[in-house]
Amino acid sequence: MKLLNTVLVVAMSAGIFYSCTTSSKEEQKTPQTESEEITDQGPRIVSLHASASEIISALGCEEDLVGTDITSVYPESVKKITKLGHISGITAQGILSLKPTLVVVHKDELSAQLEKQLQEVGVQIEKIEQNYTPEGTIRLISSLGETLDRKEEAQELIAAFNQEMDSLTVTSSNKKVVFIYARGAGTLMVAGKGTPMDALIQLAGAENPCSDFKDFKPLTSESLVKANPDALFFFNSGIESMGGLESLSQIPGYNLINAGKEGHVVSMEGSLVSSFGPRLPKAIRELSNKLSAVQ
Known part of the structure; x- marks a missing residue:
């Protein structure tokens, strides 16, 4: 149960390569389209999921975040990023006003209408899955590391996560x-x-x-x-x-x-x-x- 529950035309290429790194590009001699200008500026990520926002930041890509949902509040610096509201009320117009190249959202929270609107203008959509286990956390980190071209950073984050999990000492009890x-x-x-x-x-x-x-x-x-x-x-x-x-x-x-x-x-x-x-x-x-x- 969800507790808290037009399109701006942007010509974007469907073949954009979404990397967190901002690499310099040679100046184009031909006039650039709006989408090419956005791409040259580097990736622009909208994250509509708190866990994804946290992982994106942990992978070193926080500077590429241009918008998040209202539940994305960690790390503290993410609070300063433009908030689009709760996922149940977020519109394509609000997302596209930030000119994103990538939108990250839970697969069960993306409406068919919103997905279609984003696809029509060429925005890449990363639909994540999450289950509430340590193994699920590892899969999510690995998946986002792949999407953001941060595989090495993802493996380092997973190694640190596993080390912390292994160091835990939890005693089972009958406490309800x-x-x-x-x-x-x-x-x-x-x-x-x-x-x-x-x-x-x-x-x-x-x-x-x-x-x-x-x-x-x-x-x-x-x-x-x-x-x-x-x-x-x-x-x-x-x-x-x-x-x-x-x-x-x-x-x-x-x-x-x-x-x-x-x-x-x-x-x-x-x-x-x-x-x-x-x-x-x-x-x-x-x-x-x-x-x-x-x-």
């Missing part, structure tokens, strides 16, 4: 952890199977008792009491939207579960939890450490 997506007291959703939160909870050695459904569903007091988690898990921004820790008692069923009675609440930065990018080892370690304090 429920992730709640909050946008104020009026919007409370529980993470089920197939979500990055569910995967991260398991990688941190705990259990998600809400695994009998996929994606997210609205929280109810009955379902929360039935799950009876040992800890509740939030984004930092989610707790802030509720009005702080002292306001969590307004969650339906909060005072009837072990987590509520004991005040066992953990929170983490949203992009770290959900990206499943190069920082995944850090996310696992941080959640594992926080849960170790839950007795």
